[in-house]
Amino acid sequence: MIEEIGQEIDVIARFQGGKVTPVKFRWSGDTYFVVNVPFKWLSREGNFPQFHFSVLATSGDVFEMRLDSQKLRWVLDKVQMEG
Amino acid sequence: MERMILHVDMDAFFASVEELSAPPLRGKPVMVCGDPNGRSVVAAASYPAREFGVSSGMPVTTARGLCPNGIFIPGDPQKYIFTSLRVRKLCQEFTPIVEPFSIDEFFLDITDTAERYGGAFDLADKLKERIRKTTGLKCTAGIGPNKVLAKTASNLNKPDGIGVLSKEDIAEKLHTLPLEKLFGIGEKTKSKLNLLGMETIGDLAKTPPETLKKIFGVVGEMLCRAARGEDDSPVIDEEHQPKAKSIGNEYTLAEDTGQRRRLERALMGLSAKVGRRLRKAGFRARTITVKIRFGNFDTITRATTREQGIRLDHEIFEEARKILRSVRLKQSVRLLGVSASNLTTTCEKQMELFGISCPLKLERVTEAVDRLRDRFGEYAITWGSLVKEGII
Numbered sequence: 001m002i003e004e005i006g007q008e009i010d011v012i013a014r015f016q017g018g019k020v021t022p023v024k025f026r027w028s029g030d031t032y033f034v035v036n037v038p039f040k041w042l043s044r045e046g047n048f049p050q051f052h053f054s055v056l057a058t059s060g061d062v063f064e065m066r067l068d069s070q071k072l073r074w075v076l077d078k079v080q081m082e083g
Numbered sequence: 084m085e086r087m088i089l090h091v092d093m094d095a096f097f098a099s100v101e102e103l104s105a106p107p108l109r110g111k112p113v114m115v116c117g118d119p120n121g122r123s124v125v126a127a128a129s130y131p132a133r134e135f136g137v138s139s140g141m142p143v144t145t146a147r148g149l150c151p152n153g154i155f156i157p158g159d160p161q162k163y164i165f166t167s168l169r170v171r172k173l174c175q176e177f178t179p180i181v182e183p184f185s186i187d188e189f190f191l192d193i194t195d196t197a198e199r200y201g202g203a204f205d206l207a208d209k210l211k212e213r214i215r216k217t218t219g220l221k222c223t224a225g226i227g228p229n230k231v232l233a234k235t236a237s238n239l240n241k242p243d244g245i246g247v248l249s250k251e252d253i254a255e256k257l258h259t260l261p262l263e264k265l266f267g268i269g270e271k272t273k274s275k276l277n278l279l280g281m282e283t284i285g286d287l288a289k290t291p292p293e294t295l296k297k298i299f300g301v302v303g304e305m306l307c308r309a310a311r312g313e314d315d316s317p318v319i320d321e322e323h324q325p326k327a328k329s330i331g332n333e334y335t336l337a338e339d340t341g342q343r344r345r346l347e348r349a350l351m352g353l354s355a356k357v358g359r360r361l362r363k364a365g366f367r368a369r370t371i372t373v374k375i376r377f378g379n380f381d382t383i384t385r386a387t388t389r390e391q392g393i394r395l396d397h398e399i400f401e402e403a404r405k406i407l408r409s410v411r412l413k414q415s416v417r418l419l420g421v422s423a424s425n426l427t428t429t430c431e432k433q434m435e436l437f438g439i440s441c442p443l444k445l446e447r448v449t450e451a452v453d454r455l456r457d458r459f460g461e462y463a464i465t466w467g468s469l470v471k472e473g474i475i
Contacts, residue, residue, distance in 0.1 A: 002156060039104040043161035045460030052162070054104040062105040070459075080105050 003079045009065065011074040020067060022053055027076055032057040045070065052077075087203050088318060089191040090225040090233035091174060091210065093167075094242040096187035097127035100166050101156050103219045112153040116143050119155035121337065126158050130242060163187075169218055177210050182318045190230055192318035207245045229314035232257070234266040253312040258285030267309055272299070284310045327364065331372070331422025332356045339378040339415035346416055347404055352469045353421040354400035359461075361399075361423055362453060367392025368423030371402040375410060376418035384420075385410060392427045395449050399423065 011025040024033045039054040048070035055063050064078040093099070097115040102108045112132035117123025125146050128137045135150035143155060167186045174181045177200070180192035193206055200206035207224035214222055224245045225237025232248040235257065240246035248256060257265075262273045265284050275298070281287050287295075288310035295303030308314065319325075332353045340346065350373070361368060371393075372386040385406045393399060403421050455464050 004157075038106050039100075039162075041162050041165040043165065046456065046458045046463065048460075056106065060107070062107065064104070080107075 001081050003081070005076045005079055007076050009074050009076045011065065011067075013067075013074075020051060022055055022065065022074075025063075025065070025074070025076075027063075032059060032061075032063070038062075084194060085228050086192065087194045087197050088227055088230055088233040089193050089203065089207055089210075090184075090227075090230070090237045091170075091189045091191065091214075092223045092225070092234075092237045092241065093170065093187035094221045094223060095127055095129050095133075096167075096220075097158055097163055098129040098132070098156075099220050100162055101159075102129065104162065108154060108156075112137070112150050113156060114143075114146055114150070114153050115156050115158045116146075117157065117335075119143060119157055123335070166218060166220070170214055170220070170222075173213050173217055174210065176213070177206055180318050180320050182320060182324075188234075190233065190318045204245060204247065211243075211245070229312070230316055230318070231266050231309045231314040232312055235260075235264060238264055238266070248312075250312060254285075257312055258283060258288055258310075260284045262287060265306075265309055267302075267306060272306070275299075326426075327366075328426065329372075329422050329424035330357055330360045330364065330366070330368070330426070331420060332360075333374065333418055333420035335418045336416065339417050341412050341415045343407070343412075346407060346419065348468055349419050350403045350407055350421060351396075351400050351466065353419060354403050355396040355466065355469070357421050357423050358394060358396035358399050358449075359453065359456070361394045361426075362449070365428055366423075366426040367394045367428070368399070369393075369425035369427060370423070371399055371406070372420075372422045372424065373403050373406040373410075374418070374420030374422070375407070375412075375416055376420075377412075377414040378417050379414060380417070381414070382418075383410070388425060392425075395445060397445065 009025050009027050012023045014021045014023055021037055022034050024031060034055045035058055037053050037055050041052045043050045043052065050069065051067040053065050055065065057063060062080040063076060065074055065076050067074055098113045101113055101115055110131060111129070112135060113129040114125045114132050114137060115127045116125050123143050125137060125139055125141045125143060127139055132150055132153055135153070137146045137150050137153070146153065163186055171181060171183055171189060174189050174191055178191050178193050178196045182190040184190055193203055197203040197206050200209055203226045207226055211222055211224055214220060221243045223237045223241045223243060225233045225235065225240065226245070226247045227233035227236050228250055236246035236248040260283060262268050262276055262281060262284060276287060281290065287306060290307060292304050292307040295307050299306065334349055334353055336349060369392050370386055370388045372384055374382065374384045376382040387402050387406055389402070393402070399421065452464055
């Protein structure tokens with residue numbers, strides 16, 4: 001099941017070698033650890049790039065989040081629950 | 084030297100990108116659509132979904148009936164555009180002449196570069212591998228001496244294949260195929276050709292071009308040439324693409340309606356989108372066309388042409404609204420479209436605009452709004468009535 005979220009979330013991310021990778025994040029009172037990032041893409045909102053990440057969490061769920069470079073915030077866009 | 088054209092067609096593109104993005108989806112019947120709970124259509128179906136009889140363009144309700152346990156995913160254009168640009172860059176590693184035919188199809192002119200890779204087939208094989216390794220996506224390649232044969236070759240070898248159609252193959256491999264396998268023949272054209280007694284591409288090739296021209300106009304001649312495997316259209320890279328002849332947008336209403344107020348709001352949203360695209364491209368339009376599709380799928384188009392070109396949202400909306408008001412709505416409306424054509428780059432001064440005697444002011448307001456959108460994104464500022472209606 002896919003749920004559209006659109007909520008700002010807290011993310012711990014690794015910035016290394018010019019790349020950013022989410023490591024863990026908190027949503028709805030739970031903390032999720034990122035197993036891997038199967039897909040990344042870029043879009044723009046006006047002049048400002050939005051860095052999108054599709055992440056697989058230890059829960060087995062897939063989360064789509066983005067780093068909004070204009071407001072310097074992380075937004076959880078979608079959750080795809082397993083099953 | 085005979086031309087060598089390669090057609091690259093990404094396999095179940097949108098669905099495959101979604102599978103990459105969410106690996107648990109792999110191997111499942113995935114369908115990418117608009118609103119999965121609305122009345123959108125399937126934009127792409129994964130191969131497991133196709134086994135249930137689901138195909139692109141099918142209403143979601145029909146697809147759900149065929150594949151009740153299918154996974155319906157609302158499409159994410161940004162994700163697909165990003166991936167398409169990556170694939171295009173990979174194609175450009177093999178030849179500088181790459182023409183994007185759609186978001187998931189590319190024509191490559193490999194006449195001058197094929198030898199470097201050991202021939203056209205080996206180039207196609209290496210490109211497929213490069214795309215798969217870099218993006219994780221599979222594609223089908225078709226090789227031929229022109230676009231028609233290259234595209235037909237890929238159509239015949241989906242998914243994940245490489246096909247070759249040479250001029251020598253035309254009689255044996257092309258002419259025996261059913262009409263719908265030919266590039267350019269959709270369901271409607273096929274039905275018309277069937278009524279004329281044609282079943283195969285060979286039947287079409289044997290028909291005199293003049294007969295087809297009488298029925299289909301210029302397209303008829305093109306179809307006949309395509310059926311004979313003739314096509315001299317060049318592969319044009321994006322830099323050399325001809326400028327747009329028209330700019331248009333369509334909108335399927337959340338539910339069929341005959342309420343003119345709601346229809347006019349939708350028309351305003353469409354006019355704003357068309358206006359923005361016109362101004363971005365530096366055009367003004369002399370002709371505004373409105374398309375109306377009724378609940379029973381009957382579709383009409385009406386156009387109006389002005390002496391001077393227009394480009395402001397309100398100017399376009401006024402013309403579109405006049406057209407809509409001139410149409411008697413016998414049924415509820417399902418879809419509206421607005422398009423601008425007869426494009427010009429000439430900058431004409433507007434004398435008066437629907438009673439507002441200061442058009443320059445409106446131009447300036449529009450320019451300011453455009454600048455805000457350029458900087459902060461398309462949805463940073465819009466008309467309040469459109470937000471209320473959920474159109475933008």
